[in-house]
Amino acid sequence: MLTNLEHLGLAVNDLEAATILYTTLLGQEPYKREHVESEAVDTVFFQVGGSKIELLAGTSPNSAITKYLEKKPDGIHHVAFAVTDIRAEMARLRAAGFTLLNEEPKRGADNKLVCFIHPKSANGVLVELCQDMVPLT
Ligand SMILES: CC[C@@H](C(=O)O)C(=O)SCCNC(=O)CCNC(=O)[C@H](O)C(C)(C)COP(=O)(O)OP(=O)(O)OC[C@H]1O[C@@H](n2cnc3c(N)ncnc32)[C@H](O)[C@@H]1OP(=O)(O)O
Numbered sequence: 001m002l003t004n005l006e007h008l009g010l011a012v013n014d015l016e017a018a019t020i021l022y023t024t025l026l027g028q029e030p031y032k033r034e035h036v037e038s039e040a041v042d043t044v045f046f047q048v049g050g051s052k053i054e055l056l057a058g059t060s061p062n063s064a065i066t067k068y069l070e071k072k073p074d075g076i077h078h079v080a081f082a083v084t085d086i087r088a089e090m091a092r093l094r095a096a097g098f099t100l101l102n103e104e105p106k107r108g109a110d111n112k113l114v115c116f117i118h119p120k121s122a123n124g125v126l127v128e129l130c131q132d133m134v135p136l137t
């Protein structure tokens, strides 16, 4: 089940400048910075009520963010929804005709398992599903 808007992913060319701007705009400091090597991105997170703003800067020419910013200006890159059971949602959306960009959930930022849906199958919007990772005991 999709529960809430987990985050908006914003692609930025200058992470430090964007962090200063959003700190002022939101009136609060980010709660987390994280490098995600598998996506070749540096991230900065702000909490906004029950959702988050995720600033993303590419760290390699192969990063999806770097490639996106070669064609587009800074702006909204993806919309992420929280899900309770990512595999069930992936199966449901696959059966409904959406194109999943990863066949298995993968590790994202902020302790999440994630899956992306191709924007061409989602009305031009890159969609991310996020499930909380259960901590190992
Ligand atoms: C930090 C981890 C994680 C988290 O936990 O939150 C993240 O958020 S990581 C975020 C970065 N990672 C990803 O975006 C992974 C998923 N994305 C992809 O696999 C690719 O970016 C893509 C969506 C498949 C596009 O790659 P590619 O086909 O190589 O790029 P093109 O430039 O050729 O684009 C093809 C086509 O798609 C349009 N497009 C691309 N990106 C977006 C987008 N973000 N939103 C909307 N549309 C997008 C692009 O404009 C092209 O359209 P046409 O020109 O009409 O063909």
Ligand SMILES: [Co+2]
Pocket: 007, 009, 054, 078, 080, 128
């Ligand atoms: Co994201």
